[in-house]
Amino acid sequence: MNSVKKKLSLIILALLREYKHIVPIEVIERELVKEGASLDTVYSSLIKLEKDGKIGLIFEVRCPQCDNVLGTYCSIKEIPDILNCYHCSYKFRKRLDLRYALRIIIADQKFFRRARSQLCS
Numbered sequence: 001m002n003s004v005k006k007k008l009s010l011i012i013l014a015l016l017r018e019y020k021h022i023v024p025i026e027v028i029e030r031e032l033v034k035e036g037a038s039l040d041t042v043y044s045s046l047i048k049l050e051k052d053g054k055i056g057l058i059f060e061v062r063c064p065q066c067d068n069v070l071g072t073y074c075s076i077k078e079i080p081d082i083l084n085c086y087h088c089s090y091k092f093r094k095r096l097d098l099r100y101a102l103r104i105i106i107a108d109q110k111f112f113r114r115a116r117s118q119l120c121s
């Protein structure tokens, strides 16, 4: 791992301690962009930390029209390909562009294991 990525990883892990186990993606983005990271680097750092077993990623799917939460999932694979909003009836495809239809919550592994059954459908 190069030194920039290592630094970003340390910041993410420090934020998890500061926020007591669970950090919204907006906070991670804001803090890492402040350090000069691009959003691509932010996401690749998160995926690397998940692969290394240091963090868990929780995906909260929101309707792009009315912003209501439609479900919470512990992996992208669990999210249905077609989503139907039961608040406003808007129908949309699962987007691979995670920044829009989805909100990502980052949790440390200990908390993630404990909370998995409650947070993920």
Ligand SMILES: [Zn+2]
Pocket (backbone or CB within 6 Å): 063, 064, 065, 066, 067, 068, 085, 086, 087, 088, 089, 090
């Ligand atoms: Zn909706």
